[in-house]
Amino acid sequence: xxxxxxxxxxxxxxxxxxxxxxxxxxxxxxxxxxxxxxxxxxxxxxxxxxxxxxxxxxxxxxxxxxxxxxxxxxxxxxxxxxxxxxxxxxxxxxxxxxxxxxxxxxxxxxxxxxxxxxxxxxxxxxxxxxxxxxxxxxxxxxxxxxxxxxxxxxxxxxxxxxxxxxxxxxxxxxxxxxxxxxxxxxxxxxxxxxxxxxxxxxxxxxxxxxxxxxxxxxxxxxxxxxxxxxxxxxxxxxxxxxxxxxxxxxxxxxxxxxxxxxxxxxxxxxxxxxxxxxxxxxxxxxxxxxxxxxxxxxxxxxxxxxxxxxxxxxxxxxxxxxxxxxxxxxxxxxxxxxxxxxxxxxxxxxxxxxxxxxxxxxxxxxxxxxxxxxxxxxxxxxxxxxxxxxxxxxxxxxxxxxxxxxxxxxxxxxxxxxxxx
Numbered sequence: 001x002x003x004x005x006x007x008x009x010x011x012x013x014x015x016x017x018x019x020x021x022x023x024x025x026x027x028x029x030x031x032x033x034x035x036x037x038x039x040x041x042x043x044x045x046x047x048x049x050x051x052x053x054x055x056x057x058x059x060x061x062x063x064x065x066x067x068x069x070x071x072x073x074x075x076x077x078x079x080x081x082x083x084x085x086x087x088x089x090x091x092x093x094x095x096x097x098x099x100x101x102x103x104x105x106x107x108x109x110x111x112x113x114x115x116x117x118x119x120x121x122x123x124x125x126x127x128x129x130x131x132x133x134x135x136x137x138x139x140x141x142x143x144x145x146x147x148x149x150x151x152x153x154x155x156x157x158x159x160x161x162x163x164x165x166x167x168x169x170x171x172x173x174x175x176x177x178x179x180x181x182x183x184x185x186x187x188x189x190x191x192x193x194x195x196x197x198x199x200x201x202x203x204x205x206x207x208x209x210x211x212x213x214x215x216x217x218x219x220x221x222x223x224x225x226x227x228x229x230x231x232x233x234x235x236x237x238x239x240x241x242x243x244x245x246x247x248x249x250x251x252x253x254x255x256x257x258x259x260x261x262x263x264x265x266x267x268x269x270x271x272x273x274x275x276x277x278x279x280x281x282x283x284x285x286x287x288x289x290x291x292x293x294x295x296x297x298x299x300x301x302x303x304x305x306x307x308x309x310x311x312x313x314x315x316x317x318x319x320x321x322x323x324x325x326x327x328x329x330x331x332x333x334x335x336x337x338x339x340x341x342x343x344x345x346x347x348x349x350x351x352x353x354x355x356x357x358x359x360x361x362x363x364x365x366x367x368x369x370x371x372x373x374x375x376x377x378x379x380x381x382x383x384x385x386x387x388x389x390x391x392x393x394x395x396x397x398x399x400x401x402x403x404x405x406x407x408x409x410x411x412x413x414x415x416x417x418x419x420x421x
Contacts (some may be wrong), residue, residue: 009135012024034057034064035064035066035077035237038055038057038064038065038066038117039066039068041055042054042055042066042067043068045068046068046069047100050068051069051070051073051246052067052068052069052070052071052078052079052084052243053066053067053069053079053082054066054067054079054081054083054243054277055067056082056277056278056281056361058281062196065081065082067079071083071243071244072187072243072244073244073246073255074121076168079243080241080242080243081241082276082277082376083240083241083242083243083276084228084238084239084240084241084242084274084276085222085242085243085274085275085276085277085344086238086245086261086266086273086274086341086344087229087240087271087273087274087275087280087339088338088339088340088341088344089194089197089269089270089271089337089338089339089340090271090273090280090337090338090339091117091269091270091271091272091273091339092197092256092270092271092322092337093179093195093283093284093287093322093323093336093337094216094220094273094283095197095200095201095204095212095216095269095322096138096200096301096321096322097219097220097287097292097293097301097322098212098215098216098219098220099134099138099200099203099204099321099322100203100293100297100298100300100301100321100322101219101292101297102204102208103291103297103300104293104294104296104297107207107208108134108203108207110133110134110135110138110300110321111133111134111135112133112134113129113130113131113132113134114129114130114132114133114134114137114199114203115128115129115130115132115135117203117206117207118199118202118203118206119132121171121174121199121202122144122174122178122199123178124178124179125178125179125180125181125182126181126182127144127145127177127178127182128303131185131187132144132186133187134200134203136186136187136196137196137199137200137203137377138195138196138200138321138322139168139190139305139319139320139321140190140191140193140196140319141186141188141189141190141305142179142182142186142193142195142196143157143182143183143184143186143188143189143191144182144183144186144193144195144196145177145178145179145180145181145183145193145195146177146193146194146195147173147174147176147177147191147194147195147198147265148194148264148265150176150177150179151163151166151168151173151176151264151265152262152264152265154266155249156249156250156256157249157253157254157256160247160249160256160258160262160342163262163264163407164260164262164263164264165236165263166262166263166264167234167264167267168264169196170199170201170202170268170269171202173195173198173268174195174198174199174202176180177193177195183414189308190305190306190307190311190319191308191309191311192311194265194270195270196270197268197269197270197271198269198270199267200212200269201269201270202270204268204269207388211338212231212269213231213233214275216231217231219292220283220292222284224282224283224291226275226278226279226282226283226284227279228275228276228278229273229275229276229279229280229283230272230273230274230275231272231273232272232273232274233267233272233294234263236260236263237260238259238274241276242259244257245257245259245342245343245344246258247342247343256342256343257343258341258342258343259343261341262341262342265317265341266341271339271341288335300321301320301321301323302320302323302325302335303320303321304318304319304320304323304324304325305319306318306326307316307319313326314326314327315327316333320335322337323335323336323337324336324337324338366421381397
């Protein structure tokens with residue numbers, strides 16, 4: 001299959017709150033040219049009910065930024081410029097990059113099984129580590145249950161406040177997932193599961209003798225000089241400046257400040273990192289340009305499988321190793337990764353001409369039809385919950401892109417290339 005691909009960088013921070021009144025609109029004079037396009041699309045996102053938007057577009061011709069809405073509902077202060085944000089499942093791309101470096105060093109093979117690397121860890125209820133490979137974990141083709149349904153059993157404000165300070169060890173999260181049957185035999189289908197990357201983090205530590213956090217710092221953050229990106233683990237506080245996070249747990253319910261993360265699923269290799277748009281640009285530009293991986297390993301990351309329909313992704317989405325290919329309505333597509341947690345939605349993609357945008361938006365938690373991954377309906381049909389960290393483009397962002405004949409500022413400035421798969 002031939003894809004026209006672009007690497008565009010987009011870091012997204014989403015706050016689930018109600019629609020803002022028109023007074024929240026930016027009062028600044030309208031810029032012209034590319035800057036006007038950026039501001040226009042930021043305002044369009046805000047007008048869908050997003051509380052605040054911050055955009056950072058970096059090209060060889062310079063950097064363009066825009067902000068719209070507010071960064072705090074109480075004080076109405078502006079959205080932080082290049083503020084700190086939770087990266088959510090964008091963490092997975094960092095972790096996958098470390099794993100692919102280890103593959104390039106011949107310290108591990110993508111075809112090795114989980115049982116060979118972590119004996120006895122993946123077993124029970126039909127789960128079998130002997131049939132699941134490292135590639136399956138990185139590409140979400142393992143069929144393993146997602147632990148998040150155990151650590152967030154009820155989509156409510158009460159559950160958030162009751163459990164947000166609790167932290168689990170990776171082994172405990174895997175044990176929770178192993179209580180449930182797999183969604184499908186490994187390698188036969190696709191379903192997003194955070195359990196996969198918890199296991200990847202454990203494997204990195206087993207192979208190297210150092211934690212995945214240490215490896216990310218030593219192999220990525222320090223060499224690239226990413227001083228504003230961190231692996232805080234269970235530390236719950238974002239550095240300043242940052243924008244407040246809010247979550248509406250029920251339709252028409254109160255706006256709950258969720259700037260303190262829900263640590264049961266915000267503390268591990270599947271989604272715990274923090275950073276800034278500027279740093280994420282540097283990371284994805286370095287990844288796209290081959291600074292972090294040799295050509296064979298970078299190509300392997302981009303080798304994709306189809307994502308099933310009705311999975312919350314645009315039709316035609318494909319998943320690689322820590323990267324997603326998302327098609328565009330104007331043709332081609334882009335590579336990247338996003339995620340979500342309570343009150344935020346980060347997403348990242350890059351072409352070396354880095355575009356970043358941060359979204360702060362309104363979204364009450366919904367039921368299983370639009371929040372659960374494929375396979376979960378048959379594996380665990382008795383519960384209805386949100387899916388933090390699951391990459392799902394927001395309807396607001398898709399609507400803005402669809403309205404723009406040239407796919408909007410996010411894609412108009414990107415370069416393209418062909419890949420064969």
